[in-house]
Amino acid sequence: MAGFKPGDRVRVRLRENVLEGIVMPKTEFSSPSTLIIKLPNGYNVGIDLEKAEVELVERGAVAVGESPPLAKSKVSGEGDLRLSFLSTGGTIVSKVEYETGAVKPAITAEELIGMVPDFRDEASEIEVIELYRLLSEDLTPKHWERIGEEVAKRVEEGYDAVIIAHGTDTMGYTASALAFTLRNLPIPVMIVGAQRSSDRPSTDSVINLKATTSIARHAPFGEVCVVMHGDTSDTYVLAHRGVKVRKMHTSRRDAFQSINDVPLAKVTFPEKEFHLINRRYLPRGERGRFRKVGRFSDKVFLLKFFPGMECGIIDYLVDKGYRGIVIEGTGLGHIRGSCVESVKRATEEGVVVAVTSQTLFGRVNMNVYTNGRKLIEAGAIPSSDMLPETAFVKLSWLIGTYPDKDPSEIASLYTTNMVNEMNPSLDMNHYPGWYHG
Amino acid sequence: MAGFKPGDRVRVRLRENVLEGIVMPKTEFSSPSTLIIKLPNGYNVGIDLEKAEVELVERGAVAVGESPPLAKSKVSGEGDLRLSFLSTGGTIVSKVEYETGAVKPAITAEELIGMVPDFRDEASEIEVIELYRLLSEDLTPKHWERIGEEVAKRVEEGYDAVIIAHGTDTMGYTASALAFTLRNLPIPVMIVGAQRSSDRPSTDSVINLKATTSIARHAPFGEVCVVMHGDTSDTYVLAHRGVKVRKMHTSRRDAFQSINDVPLAKVTFPEKEFHLINRRYLPRGERGRFRKVGRFSDKVFLLKFFPGMECGIIDYLVDKGYRGIVIEGTGLGHIRGSCVESVKRATEEGVVVAVTSQTLFGRVNMNVYTNGRKLIEAGAIPSSDMLPETAFVKLSWLIGTYPDKDPSEIASLYTTNMVNEMNPSLDMNHYPGWYHG
Numbered sequence: 001m002a003g004f005k006p007g008d009r010v011r012v013r014l015r016e017n018v019l020e021g022i023v024m025p026k027t028e029f030s031s032p033s034t035l036i037i038k039l040p041n042g043y044n045v046g047i048d049l050e051k052a053e054v055e056l057v058e059r060g061a062v063a064v065g066e067s068p069p070l071a072k073s074k075v076s077g078e079g080d081l082r083l084s085f086l087s088t089g090g091t092i093v094s095k096v097e098y099e100t101g102a103v104k105p106a107i108t109a110e111e112l113i114g115m116v117p118d119f120r121d122e123a124s125e126i127e128v129i130e131l132y133r134l135l136s137e138d139l140t141p142k143h144w145e146r147i148g149e150e151v152a153k154r155v156e157e158g159y160d161a162v163i164i165a166h167g168t169d170t171m172g173y174t175a176s177a178l179a180f181t182l183r184n185l186p187i188p189v190m191i192v193g194a195q196r197s198s199d200r201p202s203t204d205s206v207i208n209l210k211a212t213t214s215i216a217r218h219a220p221f222g223e224v225c226v227v228m229h230g231d232t233s234d235t236y237v238l239a240h241r242g243v244k245v246r247k248m249h250t251s252r253r254d255a256f257q258s259i260n261d262v263p264l265a266k267v268t269f270p271e272k273e274f275h276l277i278n279r280r281y282l283p284r285g286e287r288g289r290f291r292k293v294g295r296f297s298d299k300v301f302l303l304k305f306f307p308g309m310e311c312g313i314i315d316y317l318v319d320k321g322y323r324g325i326v327i328e329g330t331g332l333g334h335i336r337g338s339c340v341e342s343v344k345r346a347t348e349e350g351v352v353v354a355v356t357s358q359t360l361f362g363r364v365n366m367n368v369y370t371n372g373r374k375l376i377e378a379g380a381i382p383s384s385d386m387l388p389e390t391a392f393v394k395l396s397w398l399i400g401t402y403p404d405k406d407p408s409e410i411a412s413l414y415t416t417n418m419v420n421e422m423n424p425s426l427d428m429n430h431y432p433g434w435y436h437g
Numbered sequence: 438m439a440g441f442k443p444g445d446r447v448r449v450r451l452r453e454n455v456l457e458g459i460v461m462p463k464t465e466f467s468s469p470s471t472l473i474i475k476l477p478n479g480y481n482v483g484i485d486l487e488k489a490e491v492e493l494v495e496r497g498a499v500a501v502g503e504s505p506p507l508a509k510s511k512v513s514g515e516g517d518l519r520l521s522f523l524s525t526g527g528t529i530v531s532k533v534e535y536e537t538g539a540v541k542p543a544i545t546a547e548e549l550i551g552m553v554p555d556f557r558d559e560a561s562e563i564e565v566i567e568l569y570r571l572l573s574e575d576l577t578p579k580h581w582e583r584i585g586e587e588v589a590k591r592v593e594e595g596y597d598a599v600i601i602a603h604g605t606d607t608m609g610y611t612a613s614a615l616a617f618t619l620r621n622l623p624i625p626v627m628i629v630g631a632q633r634s635s636d637r638p639s640t641d642s643v644i645n646l647k648a649t650t651s652i653a654r655h656a657p658f659g660e661v662c663v664v665m666h667g668d669t670s671d672t673y674v675l676a677h678r679g680v681k682v683r684k685m686h687t688s689r690r691d692a693f694q695s696i697n698d699v700p701l702a703k704v705t706f707p708e709k710e711f712h713l714i715n716r717r718y719l720p721r722g723e724r725g726r727f728r729k730v731g732r733f734s735d736k737v738f739l740l741k742f743f744p745g746m747e748c749g750i751i752d753y754l755v756d757k758g759y760r761g762i763v764i765e766g767t768g769l770g771h772i773r774g775s776c777v778e779s780v781k782r783a784t785e786e787g788v789v790v791a792v793t794s795q796t797l798f799g800r801v802n803m804n805v806y807t808n809g810r811k812l813i814e815a816g817a818i819p820s821s822d823m824l825p826e827t828a829f830v831k832l833s834w835l836i837g838t839y840p841d842k843d844p845s846e847i848a849s850l851y852t853t854n855m856v857n858e859m860n861p862s863l864d865m866n867h868y869p870g871w872y873h874g
Binding site for chain 2: 031045046048059125136137140141168169170173229236249253255257258265275277278298300302303306307312316330334335336337338355357360361362364369373378389392430431434436437
């Protein structure tokens with residue numbers, strides 16, 4: 001590493017560019033000639049030492065070391081809402097990482113109120129608990145269970161809203177998982193993230209967070225929802241139904257969109273006004289009827305079909321002990337006819353096989369064409385208009401929750417609409433408008 | 438089958454409904470108590486004999502038997518265009534199936550002109566060749582090679598347009614495959630399908646086909662494109678760039694949409710006017726410079742990542758001799774950190790691993806977060822803004838075409854923009870407008 005240590009401030013000359021930043025610890029696979037630098041905008045970049053000139057500006061400019069333990073904190077505010085903020089990690093809580101220049105994401109109640117002063121005005125109490133400090137692609141069904149338990153505790157303790165900070169990558173999956181787990185919710189459970197880290201002027205985290213108190217106060221629904229920007233400016237924030245939302249863009253602030261559904265509600269800014277969009281929702285339940293239900297199986301596989309896919313992959317999954325396979329098929333719910341034999345073997349061995357569509361929009365109908373009918377005859381079950389990701393989570397939840405039910409009972413539950421993961425009536429508003437010149 | 442034979446006309450009473458249709462042959466997996474009936478709208482339905490009353494209306498009402506051999510035919514017209522129509526199967530050529538009531542899709546030049554009288558007015562010659570009679574989910578990379586060869590022959594024979602009839606399910610994959618295969622095209626190569634079979638009043642096949650002569654005459658581009666409805670009425674048809682198009686809806690007529698790009702052109706109806714939409718296109722090449730390039734490997738796998746995915750699947754693919762894996766990762770191009778070790782092992786064994794995003798829209802950037810950087814360090818290559826499906830086809834084409842190149846040379850070709858499969862500049866028009874209340 002040519003003498004540079006994590007925490008050093010360095011200046012890098014790369015062709016005509018000059019960058020200044022903090023040296024970060026190397027990762028397991030870093031090449032010996034690469035230096036990782038955290039720039040003032042919060043991004044890390046890898047610098048090839050063979051191509052750049054690097055000079056030391058300040059030795060040990062910031063402390064970069066082990067992460068501190070997960071933090072818990074609580075503050076009082078001047079309002080009336082009891083808010084619980086559970087952090088799992090992600091860009092939304094990356095401000096601290098930048099401020100210290102260290103790989104130490106962490107957030108306290110004081111810092112959260114510093115970012116979003118509305119919370120002090122609106123909340124009587126705000127607790128901030130770090131559950132994890134993970135990029136969301138590292139979350140697994142085991143994490144969904146723990147998050148569900150922690151939310152359930154807060155619901156039972158009488159909080160007015162639970163806000164979950166989460167990386168955006170797998171936010172839709174976690175939202176679905178919580179929706180199947182948390183039933184008869186008396187309050188909205190809101191998953192919030194940011195596409196731009198909180199230290200950037202263009203960050204979306206602040207108004208996404210601001211919207212949560214408005215939703216907590218005014219939403220008639222007791223649903224798990226994803227609360228993210230609706231546009232690329234700061235005009236409004238949407239609450240999407242957790243089982244019908246998907247990250248549709250790698251980087252735009254309005255990356256999250258409802259598929260085969262319309263958003264539940266929006267909060268407009270700067271006036272912070274709540275508007276209900278979708279009249280089909282699960283109303284808030286009575287506090288006493290709230291239930292946390294079930295677990296998740298890690299033996300469910302989401303398999304995207306592609307032309308020429310070798311059927312051996314299905315046999316492999318059966319042999320490895322998978323208990324469920326959600327196939328992301330083509331069109332109305334198809335795979336190549338020659339793979340139907342493997343699907344039949346899977347279902348005969350007690351594996352639940354469900355079929356969704358890689359088109360994302362629309363509804364599976366496996367009765368129209370030969371390969372769909374063959375799949376039905378081989379025991380595969382159609383997924384209506386469920387997103388492949390939601391279907392995967394639902395099957396993981398069903399198999400985890402009812403380990404003793406036989407596949408036909410699981411299939412019957414799978415095809416039952418539980419928390420509006422299926423939309424009985426698709427219309428024009430459920431398909432976006434595309435630019436056609 | 439309770440005495441009913443394929444070809445019999447029967448009347449079915451199912452609760453309050455009465456249906457009439459033709460008994461179809463059973464499939465391999467039909468349950469003994471199911472009768473498959475073709476309805477007058479062309480759809481087949483499975484009838485549970487235990488729940489329905491079925492009576493015979495006419496024994497052997499239509500001939501249902503073996504399919505006739507693949508057909509070739511040619512007719513002259515009164516226009517000036519030389520058109521070649523290659524059929525691979527799919528809904529667009531299902532009219533005949535309905536008319537005879539038999540499982541015999543087949544199309545002749547006479548029938549095509551009967552459906553689309555414009556062809557007689559505009560074409561001096563129209564040949565119709567049945568290459569296959571397949572549902573598109575049954576097509577494989579081997580079929581892409583054959584289709585490419587047949588198109589190349591027609592280009593070399595001086596046809597003014599080649600029109601490929603194709604099932605819609607995997608149309609985008611085939612369009613990509615042809616785009617990498619057919620270089621310096623002097624004419625547009627148009628893949629056309631139908632979301633509603635040609636025997637239904639709402640069919641989209643007729644104006645999709647009508648649009649092809651306008652595109653053949655006026656398009657400045659020599660590209661492989663998908664020609665499908667732009668809206669749900671018969672107002673316009675779009676020509677989408679083959680490497681940037683995706684089936685986005687299970688059933689709508691405007692299911693095909695350009696992603697990270699705008700359509701190349703539209704043809705408006707009833708006036709049948711050609712409008713160029715996209716000024717970034719591959720211009721028609723000189724006839725002498727046209728080339729057909731390469732083959733496709735069947736040892737490439739498209740792997741969609743999901744939370745908790747067990748890394749063993751990557752090891753399995755390496756052990757099975759796959760030479761390329763396209764990962765459909767999350768967000769900017771991520772998978773769980775614990776699977777990076779398996780990716781590293783794959784690349785060390787010479788497997789090319791590329792990363793795309795399941796968001797579909799936007800561009801992969803693996804330098805922003807830790808797991809992306811780790812993937813790069815493990816030898817994975819980013820896919821810019823390529824669709825996962827296009828990335829899969831491109832890698833299959835590269836490995837099939839250059840079997841002796843080493844992985845680093847394949848990676849270098851993979852990250853090179855060849856036929857506008859990457860869009861260097863994404864803007865507002867490349868993301869659709871969603872209903873937000």
